[in-house]
Amino acid sequence: MPSFRVGSIAGIPIKLGLSFLLVLPLFAWFIGNGIGQLLPLLNGIFDANLPAAELSAGNTPYVLGIVAAVGLYVGVVLHELGHSFVAMRYGYEIDSITLWFLGGIAQMAEMPEDWRQELAVAVAGPAVSVVLGLLSFVVFLVVPESLGGVRFVLAYLALLNVGLAAFNLLPGFPMDGGRVLRALLARTRTHAEATQLAAEVGKGFAFLLALVGLFSGSIVFIAIAFFIYMSASGEAQQAVTKAALEGVAISRVMTPADEIDALSPKASVADLIERMLTERHTGYPVLESGELVGMVTLTDAQKVREVERDAFRVEEVMTHELETIPEDADAMTALSTMQSAGVGRLPVVGLQGEFVGLVSRTDLMTALTILRSSGRDSGAETSRDSPRSPEESL
Ligand SMILES: [Zn+2]
Structure with missing residues (x-):
């Protein structure tokens, strides 16, 4: 989803997602249009005595709608900053805070697994929202009654920020x-x-x-x-x-190099497709005198039109810039690398960068099924230093 960077706070880039830019005017319209129901509600809760006739006249509801919607999203950014600051205090890095139509997301490369840290980070956001709600209410109390519009926005933000905190504390x-x-x-x-x-x-x-x-x-x-x-x-x-x-050595799940029939870069695309058909593999490492020079997949081969497949060579369609995984990494790291690179297999390399094997998503899933049925997942030790869910929302 495209997003636009609008600035940064404490070194954290703040981005606006496209869905946010589309929904903000809609949201402002929604508030403005609903002002007829909002006024009695706020008057009831806060004993606010907001002047309904004055605030419902002309374009006033929509101006108030825009201000209230922007104010609410400022509250969402502060909520995310609450999470972010506590996480940063524990040494975690925040990649960015992005606003999208459902609220905000503080993107972190990794998240705390220590329960005290996770608890502190999770509670910080709603705590900020509650404080914002209370602050809005206090300011609402001191603003003179003649400033009806300002008082409407403050009362609205007091209610919504507390509502935001409550919504975020839903147990899921x-x-x-x-x-x-x-x-x-x-x-x-x-x-x-x-x-x-x-x-x-x-x-x-x-x-x-x-x-x-x-x-x-x-x-x-x-x-x-x-x-x-x-x-x-x-x-x-x-x-x-x-x-x-986690902790399962790649060498245990990969296909070792000597069991792989690698391709020569000079092979034709027609030969490649023939091999894919007979061996039922959809990706091959490409080796030149024992050295890994590329990877080629069915998608690469399909880019060449059928009549030209004899003329094209593997080296012309293969990927040269390779994402590889060192042989001493663990299987979870391989899976994360595949997910972030958007590939289905990774060449495994040794200390000197030499090709030692190939690990595919299928290898990992098979290993997962076997490990789970052997009961390894219950009681497995967890460690903090590998990547996990990259997102934490609202
Ligand atoms: Zn939150």
Whole structure:
């Protein structure tokens, strides 16, 4: 999703996603249009005595809508900065804070697995939102009643920031509440077990939310329920995968170089496709006098038109810039590297960069299935220093 950098706070780039830019005017319109219902609500909660006639006249609702919407998103950025500052205090790096239509995401290269740290980072965001809500309320109390518009925005932000904190504390991933729950569960369990349990709670909660949505006819509830359910499944899957693959040597799951029929860069694309058909592989390392010079996949071969496949050589279609993995890395690192590079297989290289084998996603998934059925994932030690879920949202 495209995003635009608009500045940085404390060295953290702040970006606006395209979906945010599209939804902000819509949101402002939504507030402006709903001012007829918002005014009695705010007057009821805060005993605000906001002048309905004055604030509903002409373009005033839409001006207030824009100011309130921008104010709310400023609150979201501060919420994310709350998470970010605490994470940075523990030495974690924040890549960026991006605003998109559902709120904000503080992107971190890795996240704390120590339960105290995760708890502190997760709680920091909602804590900031509560403080913002209270601050808005205090300022609302001191602003003179003649400034009806200002008081409307302040009352609105007081309500919404507290609402944002409450929404974020819902007990399901990717909400902060899901992380709080995992941190508390991880006090007496491994990170993977805590994640699985927290994910189960999240799924149960999503199910309840969906029921409420069905009975009340609220499409928003159903959408949020679906979102929580999918995130919980993803998070649990990732934790299980990580617990099983971490610490497993690549050499145990890779296909060693001497068992691989490598291709010569001079082979024709027609030969390549013929080999793919007979050997049922969709990717090959390309070796020239024992040295790895590239990788070629079915997608590369398909770029050449059928009539030209005899004329084209493998070296003309293969990838030269290779993502490789050192043989002393573990299987989880291989999986993360494949995911971030968007490739299905990685050449494994030795200390001098020599080609020692090939590891594919299928190899990793097969290893995962075997390791899981042998029960390795329960009680596996977790360590903090490998990449995990790269995102933490809202
Ligand atoms: Zn948050």
